[in-house]
Amino acid sequence: MQPVTHTRPHLPGRAPSAAQPVRIVARDLDKAALLAAHSHAWGQVTYAIDGVVRVTVGSSTWIVPPQRAIWIPPQAVHEVATLEPARLRALYIDARSSPFAGGRCEVLEVSPLLRELVVALVQADGEQGREMLLARLILDELPRLTTRPIRVALPQDKRLKSLCEALIADPALALTLAQWAGRVGASERTLARLFERELGMRFGQWRQQVRLAHAAPLIARGMPLSLVAAELGYASQSAFSAMFRKTFGKSPSAFFAAPT
Structure with a gap:
């Protein structure tokens, strides 16, 4: 919404x-x-x-x-x-x-x-x-205070911005870049080029950042990691946890643990 x-x-x-x-x-x-x-x-x-x-x-x-x-x-x-x-x-x-x-x-x-x-x-x-x-x-x-940045870059191009806003609203969307191309009125090649030029990363990398950002409030509310993974479009809890550990060097539960 x-x-x-x-x-x-x-x-x-x-x-x-x-x-x-x-x-x-x-x-x-x-x-x-x-x-x-x-x-x-x-x-x-x-x-x-x-x-x-x-x-x-x-x-x-x-x-x-x-x-x-x-x-x-x-x-x-x-x-x-x-x-x-x-x-x-x-x-x-x-x-x-x-x-x-x-x-x-x-x-x-x-x-x-x-x-x-x-x-x-x-x-x-x-x-x-x-x-x-x-x-x-x-x-x-x-x-x-220690910093825990989970920043999501935003583009200027209107076509790419439309795609990005849709994924921020619903990070579990599993559309491919080719499918997004048909929705936003740009070719797959154009979108791929825009991701690299405006956001400095590939489409899959940017979508991963969005999903990580959305993981924070879900885990904060006490949602089990298996449900977090499903909510964000991952095939399994282990797939989500492995991606998270690779990115941040620790498990999701350790990363989001409340400070003591």
Whole structure:
């Protein structure tokens, strides 16, 4: 399902400052809600306590389950869509207090401490002294978090983008590139060339990335690996696990284990 519900991208009066370097916006969103593409002068950590969101920045998209968050640098144009009902908690961070150098997004493994700090910051809304103390702890914790990037590159070509969006929506689709060619109005050879030119990989490699990205929320919900494999179009659990281990050097259960 494509996101259909549009809501205000960011809320007025919540901008961070030198005096309040970290502000929080808490929103409970239905499935298929969309925070349309926008940017702002501050950085943002997008995190859902519950639910799964899809974050798109430029030519990349990430599927973010509750164990993960994503840092979006200042001025970056980004879009957030919910794949299921989500309790979204966005940390707005003053650009002068940015916890990460450079202008790229960072995928973060959410620690138990960060989760509790986020909850506490929501509860402390309006208590400026307590907010400042929590902000210091958050800014200290963020750069300590390990990153687990499962990035999915997005193309510019409209024909290829149509194919990619369809597979992101339903990663178990087993159509060949030749079959996709008939659907999107381009030859198989043209699509193969576009994958290499725009995404730097073959069709099969890109589809594998999409399936890996979708595995995160399924495993996070406790779905057995055998069902995850079937949901994502793999012939067996062992085939899925072997591919995963080859890509990341560890099993799916170890990769997605909650931090302790």
